[in-house]
Amino acid sequence: MSLNELKERLLKNPRFQKAYFKRDLAYAVSRMLIEARVQKGFTQEKLASAIGTTQSSIARAERSKHAVSFDFLEKIAKAYKTYVIPPRFAFMDKIMAVELRNPTIIAQPNSSPTVAQDTVSRRIEGAFSLAFIGDTSPQMETYTTVQPARELVHAK
């Protein structure tokens, strides 16, 4: 069973479907904050001193229990020399509207995977996101410089 098949099966459960389209904003934002910090090569301490707070408050924001305030996001954006893209309602997003009418669109592997993937990534990272000035694409490939783990692949 592939990951898509799992999602297809889970989406048949009405409670899961409801949760899937409701999304946990706090979780999405916290994951986005970690991603942004790693992309910019900041440590929690460095970011904390840049915005005049403590390391533990950064850690709390990244722990996903409660959504952070817009003020806090703006402060972080300032430290990264960027700005915050405001969140949008789902119905304003055309792709999302199609998906809401037909939830299985994500689960079908052969039905335009680009649309599905685009929507999923937009929902996960795009609820609130920080735009980096001068970026050409949202998916920056700065990770090629990162030291790989000792045994990334243990293929035979």
Added chain:
Amino acid sequence: MPEIKPYTSTSGRPYVYDDIEKIAKTDPESAVAITDDLDMLQRDPLAKLLTAKVVKQLKGKRYKALYELISECKNFGYRIFFSIAGSTYWLLHSFKKKGNRTPTKELETAKNRSDDLKNQK
């Protein structure tokens, strides 16, 4: 893009997926968070996930071939152990994290399954 496959029992039962489906029945929000993280595992390069500490390579000589995907859901922490063979991520075992230390029982389950996969080849 890597392929994600669950380790299945001899009767064809995918352990990790079964567990997620079980969670979805009682706590759908957490199941959504877990499936999102699996999406992320499939989408993003491993080096990035390791730096962001969403994925960790297990420590110790015995377990260093194993990785764990870290999901922090609203009500509990969830860990999925996986091993990598070529471009396939094998989901071996998953459990709800209840203390600071990962129980040896869970580690051994994952280790046994990863050994089983190696022997199958």
